[in-house]
Amino acid sequence: MVVQLTWRNGLDGKEAAEVMNLLAVAERADGVAPCGEHVVMRLKAHRDVVHQIEPVQADVRSEHFVVRDSDGALVGYAHVDTEHESSAGQLVAELAVHPEHRRRGVGARLVEALLDRADLAAEPAESTGRLLVWSHGEHPGALRLAERYGFARPRELWRMGMAVADRELPEVELPAGVRIRPFRPGADERAVVRVNHRAFSWHPEQGGMTEEDLRAKEGEDWFDAAGFLLAVDADDRLLGFHWTKVHPDGTGEVYVVGVDPDTQGNGLGRSLTVAGLRHLRDTGCRQVMLYVEADNVPATTVYQRLGFERWDTDVQFAR
Structure with a gap:
């Protein structure tokens, strides 16, 4: 499957709706939402077009990686929270892959893009704590990617x-x-x-x-x-x-x-x-x-x- 990954500092209404739909499809398939509430809140938040350079749904604390297949269908998405980048040097990411397009390299493509964004090598290395990636529900695909790219596991949240x-x-x-x-x-x-x-x-x-x-x-x-x-x-x-x-x-x-x-x-x-x-x-x-x-x-x-x-x-x- 040919995929195209692009970086966004904001999403227009149509693309934001596509992302929301992807998150909903992934949640139905997995029984748990792939992204936290704050990501959804930012996707919903609109700024008036007159206050923007371009007519996009922008958030200065968010960046977006969007993956599409050769037909233009949205098959993967990653949200990057940059709120603490300047103060603590940290980026916090959450991602989702369409259930019908898993095990085809979309997740790996997103992780490699996140590592590049954080100025980290793709090869496994000692953790610097610069890039943090959430896996909600301890998804098996996330566990495989974490092992492949040498991620540590410093924090867990229990859902009780x-x-x-x-x-x-x-x-x-x-x-x-x-x-x-x-x-x-x-x-x-x-x-x-x-x-x-x-x-x-x-x-x-x-x-x-x-x-x-x-x-x-x-x-x-x-x-x-x-x-x-x-x-x-x-x-x-x-x-x-x-x-x-x-x-x-x-x-x-x-x-x-x-x-x-x-x-x-x-x-x-x-x-x-x-x-x-x-x-x-x-x-x-x-x-x-x-x-x-x-x-x-x-x-x-x-x-x-x-x-x-x-x-x-x-x-x-x-x-």
């Missing part, structure tokens, strides 16, 4: 899940003077971003959330302020939050649980988690999932005690 429809959940036990209320769009963004930054200052993705990012997600179809639970003190000062999400198939998600470090140690994180689980169950979710760093033993222990089990693993490979 549990049935909640008929489960007896613990009671919500809040510290004295603390109550839980729903998020108020237009009023709570600044406080949530502040606590999120303090709670996840160590986290390479979550810790960088901005008010603009938060407001963009408020515009998503799945956003529900009633399921965005805030723990506040008597003065309505935000102490922590549990942001829940419901997927199109009805599966609930412990989307983000964040607690201000100044209030940790009093069980607020567990209480917020339980409150969110109860909310998701009461709104009709039969099962709930979450993502957690595999090496975060305190967190995985809490979730296991609540009844969560590991479903699958996302792996971040590095060169």
Whole structure:
């Protein structure tokens, strides 16, 4: 199969729609999305044409590699997140290959293009940490490519899940003077971003959330302020939050649980988690999932005690 790979710093509406369709086809075939939510958010984000040099869907933090066959059909795609390139020298990539065109060199072509973009040799070599590539669901094809090109495996995310429809959940036990209320769009963004930054200052993705990012997600179809639970003190000062999400198939998600470090140690994180689980169950979710760093033993222990089990693993490979 003859393939043509091109680099883009932005996609026009037609090509972005083709990429979204490719991601959807791959997800149906594999049972897991090939790219994370932030990639989809960037593909959806449009800038007004008058603010661009060319009429493309551009994002200064994104680059795109597009692979087409000899008939012009889209058969492969890679997204490159360049947000931390200037500060940490890192590129973070995610890729997808059309299920009908796998084992034909498309994935290898994309990986070699990513290595070249990162100024790394195609031959296996000691990892520099400059290029990070996610494999969602630990896809067998990704494992083969990682071994072929000498990628290390420095990070894993567990996807854990549990049935909640008929489960007896613990009671919500809040510290004295603390109550839980729903998020108020237009009023709570600044406080949530502040606590999120303090709670996840160590986290390479979550810790960088901005008010603009938060407001963009408020515009998503799945956003529900009633399921965005805030723990506040008597003065309505935000102490922590549990942001829940419901997927199109009805599966609930412990989307983000964040607690201000100044209030940790009093069980607020567990209480917020339980409150969110109860909310998701009461709104009709039969099962709930979450993502957690595999090496975060305190967190995985809490979730296991609540009844969560590991479903699958996302792996971040590095060169």
